[in-house]
Amino acid sequence: MKQQRKAALPRYGEYNCALKYIVEQGFEAQCVLPPPLSKRTLDLGAVNSPDLVCTPFKTLLGSMIEALENGADTIIMVPGACRLNYFAELQEQILRDLGYTFDFINLSLYNTGKMRDILRALKALNPRCSMVKAGKAFYEASQMVEHLDDTTSLYYRNCGFDPTGTYPKIYKKFIADMYAARSLAEIRTAYRTANDAFTDIPLKKPQDPIRIGIIGDYYTVMDPFSNLELEQKLADMGVEVHRLMNITNDMLRNSEKNKQVKIREFSEYSMGASSTADIWQAQNFAERGFDGLIQVKSACCMPETDIMPVLANLSQDYKIPVLYLTYDSQTSDVGLMTRLEAFYDMVEMRKKVAR
Amino acid sequence: MNTQNAFLGIDVGSISTKAVIIDEGNKILAREYIWTEGNPIGAVKKLLGLLEKQFDKDAWKIVGVGATGSARRLVGAIVGATVVKNEITAHAVGTTAFHPEVRTILEIGGQDSKIILVENGIAVDYAMNTLCAAGTGAFLSSQARRLGIEVEDMGSYALQSTHPTMIAARCTVFAESDLVHKIQMGHPREDIIAGVCRAVASNYINNVGKGKKICSPVVFQGGVSKNIGVVRAFEDLLHCPVIVDENGHLMGAMGAAILAKRGLKRTVFDFSVENMDFVTRERNCGGCSNNCEVICVYRDGNLIDFWGNRCERGAAGH
Numbered sequence: 058m059k060q061q062r063k064a065a066l067p068r069y070g071e072y073n074c075a076l077k078y079i080v081e082q083g084f085e086a087q088c089v090l091p092p093p094l095s096k097r098t099l100d101l102g103a104v105n106s107p108d109l110v111c112t113p114f115k116t117l118l119g120s121m122i123e124a125l126e127n128g129a130d131t132i133i134m135v136p137g138a139c140r141l142n143y144f145a146e147l148q149e150q151i152l153r154d155l156g157y158t159f160d161f162i163n164l165s166l167y168n169t170g171k172m173r174d175i176l177r178a179l180k181a182l183n184p185r186c187s188m189v190k191a192g193k194a195f196y197e198a199s200q201m202v203e204h205l206d207d208t209t210s211l212y213y214r215n216c217g218f219d220p221t222g223t224y225p226k227i228y229k230k231f232i233a234d235m236y237a238a239r240s241l242a243e244i245r246t247a248y249r250t251a252n253d254a255f256t257d258i259p260l261k262k263p264q265d266p267i268r269i270g271i272i273g274d275y276y277t278v279m280d281p282f283s284n285l286e287l288e289q290k291l292a293d294m295g296v297e298v299h300r301l302m303n304i305t306n307d308m309l310r311n312s313e314k315n316k317q318v319k320i321r322e323f324s325e326y327s328m329g330a331s332s333t334a335d336i337w338q339a340q341n342f343a344e345r346g347f348d349g350l351i352q353v354k355s356a357c358c359m360p361e362t363d364i365m366p367v368l369a370n371l372s373q374d375y376k377i378p379v380l381y382l383t384y385d386s387q388t389s390d391v392g393l394m395t396r397l398e399a400f401y402d403m404v405e406m407r408k409k410v411a412r
Numbered sequence: 413m414n415t416q417n418a419f420l421g422i423d424v425g426s427i428s429t430k431a432v433i434i435d436e437g438n439k440i441l442a443r444e445y446i447w448t449e450g451n452p453i454g455a456v457k458k459l460l461g462l463l464e465k466q467f468d469k470d471a472w473k474i475v476g477v478g479a480t481g482s483a484r485r486l487v488g489a490i491v492g493a494t495v496v497k498n499e500i501t502a503h504a505v506g507t508t509a510f511h512p513e514v515r516t517i518l519e520i521g522g523q524d525s526k527i528i529l530v531e532n533g534i535a536v537d538y539a540m541n542t543l544c545a546a547g548t549g550a551f552l553s554s555q556a557r558r559l560g561i562e563v564e565d566m567g568s569y570a571l572q573s574t575h576p577t578m579i580a581a582r583c584t585v586f587a588e589s590d591l592v593h594k595i596q597m598g599h600p601r602e603d604i605i606a607g608v609c610r611a612v613a614s615n616y617i618n619n620v621g622k623g624k625k626i627c628s629p630v631v632f633q634g635g636v637s638k639n640i641g642v643v644r645a646f647e648d649l650l651h652c653p654v655i656v657d658e659n660g661h662l663m664g665a666m667g668a669a670i671l672a673k674r675g676l677k678r679t680v681f682d683f684s685v686e687n688m689d690f691v692t693r694e695r696n697c698g699g700c701s702n703n704c705e706v707i708c709v710y711r712d713g714n715l716i717d718f719w720g721n722r723c724e725r726g727a728a729g730h
Binding site: 096398402408 | 482497498499500501504532534535536537539540577622623624633701703
C-alpha cells in the first residue's frame, strides 16, 4: 500500500484544526501542522517573496517552508477573493525554485463556491477514499469552524472583564481540544465544556462597557500573530472587542445577504475582497452605538486602502472615531501600543463626557 | 513656611527632551528644553539638574511625576513616575488646558507627526503617521544641512520668498531628489526653502490629515512649529489662522504633568536621581520561539524594572 500522504496548510489563525479534521477524518491522510508563526516564519517568507507583495503572502510562504521542513509532502493553499487567489501559483513556483519536492493542491482553481469542487480537489490526498465520508468530514469541520468562531468571539468580548484570569486557560484548552477532536461529538463536547466554563465565571463588567469593533483584511484581522495580538491587547485594557470578520460569518452562514445594497449610501460598487463586508460591518458597529472602530490592514492591501475614504465618511456621519492600522513585517509592538493606548484614552474620555 | 504641591512632567522624544514643573493652577514654575542626543537617561539627568536650579525647593514640593514621549517607559522607571502616558494623550491634555477652545491640534515632531481633533475640550479623533516619517523635523534638518543653513533659520529665509518653488511632496525620498533638481536648475535659495516648508505642510495634510475635517481654531505645535515658514504654509493651505503657543514645544510635558496632577498616586520627588547610576541591559529571553528582547534597567546595580517580554517566562528574575 502506498504511504499515507502528509498534507499541510500554512498557518491561518487557528483554522488549521478544521483542515486537520478533514484530512485525517475525511481522507485518512496525515496532517502536518506547521509550527506556530514566529519571527523566523516571517523572515523565511520575506526573504523569498517579492518585496511589495502584502504581508500575508510572506507569512503564508514562510509557513509553507516550515511545513515542508516538518515533513509535509503536500501543500494545500486556500483560495481568496483578492490577489490572494493568485498567490498559490506564485508560491508554488517559489518553493519549487527553492528546490523542495512536494505536491501542491491549489484550491483557487476549484473556487466555485461549491463544496463538491473543493472535495474533488482534495481527493488527490487519497484517491481511493469514499467521497461520502469526505463530505461528512467536510460538514463536520465546518461545524468545528462555527464553534471555533463563536468561542473566539465570546472570548474576546469578555476576557477583559474576567477578574479570575482563567479565561485564557479555558480558551487555550478549547483550541487544543479542537486540534485533538476526532468526531463531531468530541467537537460539541469541547465547545459545551468551554462555554460552560466561561459562563461559570462571574464577570466584572460595567453596565455600559467600552465597545470597539474591528474590521480588516481577511488574513491580518483573523491572525493574532499578524496583527500583533491586537484583540488581546485591547481586551486587556478592559474593552469589549467585537469582530464580525471570520470564516463563519463571511462564508458559512453568510446570513447578511445583499450587503452591497445595504451600504449603498456609502459605496455603490464593490471594491473587491473584504471591502463590502468591511463597510457593512463598520456600519453595523456604528449603528449599534460602538465607541470606536479599528481597521486592520496589511501594507499594500488594495481593497482595504480603497475603503478608507468610505470609513472616513462613515466616521463623520455616525460620529465614531476610526483608528487605521497598517501592518508590515514588523514584529515590535511599541508603536502599536502607543496608538492603542491613545485611542483607548480618547474613547474613554469621550464616553465619560457623553455620560 | 508651608510648602505647596508641584508636579513634574517629562517628555522624552527622539530629538529633544522637555520638562516642566507646574503648580496646582497649571502655572509653569520651571521649564527646560534640551537635545536628547541619543541618550535619554543622560538627557533626563542633565535636564533635572537644569530644572533644580530654576526651582525653589523650599516653597514647593513635587508630589507627582508624569512621563511621556517615546522613551516614557525607560524614563518613567528611572524617575519613579506616578503616570506614564503616551504622547498623543499628553499633547491633547496639555493643549486643551491652555487652549480650551481648540478644535484641531497639528503636531510635528522630530520623527513623528500627528493630528488630534477636539470637540468641547476632549479629543474625538486622532491620526498618527504610520509606516513613513515623511515631512517630519528630521527631513527639515537634513535639507537645512544640504542647503548649508541652520534649521532654526529656515523660517526667516522662507519668509523672504515671494514665489515658493513647487516641490513634489508625496514622498520625502522623491521630494529630496526633486529638491536637488530644482537647486541645480538655479532656483533662488529662499524660494527653495519656502518650497520645502510648503512641502512639509502639504505632505502632512495629505497623509496624516487625510479625510479629517480640520476646523478652526487650529493650534500647531511640536519642534517644527518653531519654523515660521511651515506655519505660513499651513495658514495658506488651510485658509485660517494657525496658533503657535510660545510653550508649544512643552505641551507634551505639560500634559504629562497635568495627568500626574489628575492621577491619584502621590510620591515625593527629590532630585537625587541625578547622582544615581543607571544601566540598561538587553537580553534575549530564549524561553520560546518568540525570542523576546527583554530590557532590564538597573539602578546602582539593582534591577528596578524590565519590559519587552510577552509572557511570564520572560520575567527578569536575575
